[in-house]
Amino acid sequence: MIWRDRCLEQRDWDAVIIGGGITGAGILRLAAGLGWRVLLLEQRDFAWGASSRSGKLVHGGLRYLAQGRITLVRESARERERLLREAPDLVEPLTFLLPFYRGQRELKYRAGLAVYDRLAGRRSRQRFDAASLRGLAPCLDRPDLAGGFGYRDAATDDAGLVLRLILDAVGAGGFALNYAPVTGIDGRAVVFSDEPGGRCCEVRARVVINAAGAWSDR
Numbered sequence: 001m002i003w004r005d006r007c008l009e010q011r012d013w014d015a016v017i018i019g020g021g022i023t024g025a026g027i028l029r030l031a032a033g034l035g036w037r038v039l040l041l042e043q044r045d046f047a048w049g050a051s052s053r054s055g056k057l058v059h060g061g062l063r064y065l066a067q068g069r070i071t072l073v074r075e076s077a078r079e080r081e082r083l084l085r086e087a088p089d090l091v092e093p094l095t096f097l098l099p100f101y102r103g104q105r106e107l108k109y110r111a112g113l114a115v116y117d118r119l120a121g122r123r124s125r126q127r128f129d130a131a132s133l134r135g136l137a138p139c140l141d142r143p144d145l146a147g148g149f150g151y152r153d154a155a156t157d158d159a160g161l162v163l164r165l166i167l168d169a170v171g172a173g174g175f176a177l178n179y180a181p182v183t184g185i186d187g188r189a190v191v192f193s194d195e196p197g198g199r200c201c202e203v204r205a206r207v208v209i210n211a212a213g214a215w216s217d218r
Contacts, residue, residue, distance in 0.1 A: 007175045008194060012204050013039050016190050018182050021051035022158070025165035026177075027209055031172030039203065040166070040174070040206035041192050043181035043215070047162035050213055058083055058091055059153040062116055070119070077120035080154050083161075090164060094155040099133060099140050099148035106146070113151050124152035 009088050015031055017024045020037025031038040042048075061069070062076030083091040098113075100106050113125040126149065133148040134141045140148070166176050177194070180201075184191040191202045 008178060008202040009196055010055060013037050013179040015207045015209060016205040017211055020178060021213055024161050024211035025162045027211060028176060029165045029169040029173050032169040039177040040180055041180045042178040046126040046166055046178050047159040051162050051196060054157055054158045056155050057153060058156050060120055065112055065115060073160060074119040081120055081122065084154055084175055087164060090160050091156045093155050095151050095152055095154050096151050097148055100146055102144045102146045109149055113149055113217055123156045126150040181183045
């Protein structure tokens, strides 16, 4: 509570971030690393919303290749590789199998995965014949199975990743409060409730960032 009181004593900030999910946590870490005086406000527990109810995947968005969204795939895949390097205890490789059957175009899959690897900056794809694929995934066994590919994405503890980012940001000089729901914004003034202390607080910021996800309109 001493640390919380110290945070509440400060009234002027470079930035106030609303929302303690993965988006708010990432912005907090970036802003704190830049030396900004930055405060994050979360209405409940950090990562209690969508950021603890995700598919647990950290992926480059293979399906977006078919839509031609090359820049998005490149950015996502390289961020995946960065997270694998920087947070190996929270993000780990996860291999996917992509079967193909007689009559399907193997070249299409091969080309797509080659581009996916190129955008990520590393090769992960492997080709398997039908017998090898049956050994890896017996549920794929069909008479017309021709083979398949394996490729790598990653999985994560999503809530743990949010908490890691917030802790890193606090270590860099940022501040984060949970159980501090925002009740009003008036220009650069942000009004919120300090629920543990039963207080209504107001701070001012050069910029207010709404990272509340599904609660943004509220």
